[in-house]
Amino acid sequence: MIQSPTQQASPQTDLKLPKRGLPVTIITGFLGSGKTTLLNHILQDCQDLKVAVLVNEFGDIDIDSQLLVSVEEDMVQLSNGCICCTINDDLVEAVYSILERNEKVDHLVIETTGVADPLPIALTFAMPPLRNLTQLDSIVTLVDAEAFSPQHFESEAALNQVSYADIIVLNKTDLAAPQQVDTLEAWVREQKWGARILRSQNSNIPLPLILDTNLFQPERYTAEAKAMAETTHDHHAPHCHDHHHHSNHLVNDGFVSMAFESDQPFDLDKFQDWLADDLSENVFRAKGFLWFGTITPRYIFQLSGKRYTLDADKWPGIPKTQLVLIGRELDAPKLQHQLRDCLTS
Numbered sequence: 001m002i003q004s005p006t007q008q009a010s011p012q013t014d015l016k017l018p019k020r021g022l023p024v025t026i027i028t029g030f031l032g033s034g035k036t037t038l039l040n041h042i043l044q045d046c047q048d049l050k051v052a053v054l055v056n057e058f059g060d061i062d063i064d065s066q067l068l069v070s071v072e073e074d075m076v077q078l079s080n081g082c083i084c085c086t087i088n089d090d091l092v093e094a095v096y097s098i099l100e101r102n103e104k105v106d107h108l109v110i111e112t113t114g115v116a117d118p119l120p121i122a123l124t125f126a127m128p129p130l131r132n133l134t135q136l137d138s139i140v141t142l143v144d145a146e147a148f149s150p151q152h153f154e155s156e157a158a159l160n161q162v163s164y165a166d167i168i169v170l171n172k173t174d175l176a177a178p179q180q181v182d183t184l185e186a187w188v189r190e191q192k193w194g195a196r197i198l199r200s201q202n203s204n205i206p207l208p209l210i211l212d213t214n215l216f217q218p219e220r221y222t223a224e225a226k227a228m229a230e231t232t233h234d235h236h237a238p239h240c241h242d243h244h245h246h247s248n249h250l251v252n253d254g255f256v257s258m259a260f261e262s263d264q265p266f267d268l269d270k271f272q273d274w275l276a277d278d279l280s281e282n283v284f285r286a287k288g289f290l291w292f293g294t295i296t297p298r299y300i301f302q303l304s305g306k307r308y309t310l311d312a313d314k315w316p317g318i319p320k321t322q323l324v325l326i327g328r329e330l331d332a333p334k335l336q337h338q339l340r341d342c343l344t345s
């Protein structure tokens with residue numbers, strides 16, 4: 001049973017609370033910056049540390065959770081909404097469900113969507129009811145060293161991800177010239193003085209630099225927490241749509257997602273032609289599992305900006321095409337039509 005946020009744990013409940021509050025790391029970063037890659041790195045390298053993960057996806061299909069190394073029993077998915085606003089209550093309940101487990105959990109890692117504003121999420125941990133049960137360790141922000149520029153995305157969320165970070169990881173340095181990374185680092189340093197700045201390829205960072213760092217400083221956000229508390233009408237978790245600093249960031253940024261699923265395979269040539277000639281520039285990010293024929297492997301498709309990869313993998317079950325597209329002002333009916341045209345006839 002999920003304990004209601006207003007209830008106190010009683011001696012009769014079998015809720016096993018960690019002594020100093022469960023350490024929590026928030027992984028954020030713009031679309032395609034390397035968050036899931038970092039989460040996989042943590043899960044693979046965490047050794048004896050028992051890590052629970054909470055994955056928030058912006059699309060209707062859980063792609064990221066299917067890309068994680070096997071952690072089913074320690075994972076909670078929060079799909080089809082953004083934990084910094086529309087499904088913030090679900091975040092609190094998901095954390096309760098993790099705290100309620102009989103098995104000891106040492107650390108909770110949360111992967112936000114690429115369009116999330118981390119501040120309302122951080123404040124959710126810095127305020128009751130989660131404040132006494134958890135300890136926010138740090139906000140880790142991934143930045144795509146090749147694609148990121150302050151103007152490029154014109155996104156309130158992307159800038160807030162940098163401004164509120166305790167640790168900023170300049171990732172994908174293999175795709176950027178060293179001077180470009182130096183310029184980015186100088187800009188990032190100006191945005192968030194005092195943040196720990198790291199560079200990486202494939203989000204490969206020594207874990208002691210990002211876990212159990214105790215870098216989050218709640219006292220810096222007292223004013224924001226007060227404003228949020230004042231606009232919270234009941235004892236449940238705060239909603240960021242009530243909070244004047246962060247109202248409607250999805251609307252402001254204009255991001256939408258679209259899902260495509262089919263039991264029929266794609267024609268590889270048609271699909272590649274569509275990518276090369278017809279894919280709208282408004283699509284910033286796409287990911288999914290593609291099927292190109294009855295005997296071929298599952299292909300993991302990742303598109304970030306103009307780059308895409310197709311990596312062969314095994315089908316875990318019956319082949320099926322699943323794709324999520326994320327961008328601004330997407331013409332969903334047209335994209336659905338184009339994708340249906342790529343199916344084998």
Ligand SMILES: Nc1nc2c(ncn2[C@@H]2O[C@H](COP(=O)(O)OP(=O)(O)OP(=O)(O)O)[C@@H](O)[C@H]2O)c(=O)[nH]1
Pocket residue numbers: 029030031032033034035036037038064113114142171172173174175200201202203285287302304309
């Ligand atoms: N070349 C290169 N590719 C990378 C690096 N890090 C991650 N990638 C690739 O970039 C793509 C996106 O990585 P993800 O980890 O899924 O990014 P994400 O931030 O979780 O994406 P969203 O959740 O959709 O916002 C994948 O194809 C990764 O393999 C890197 O350092 N270099």
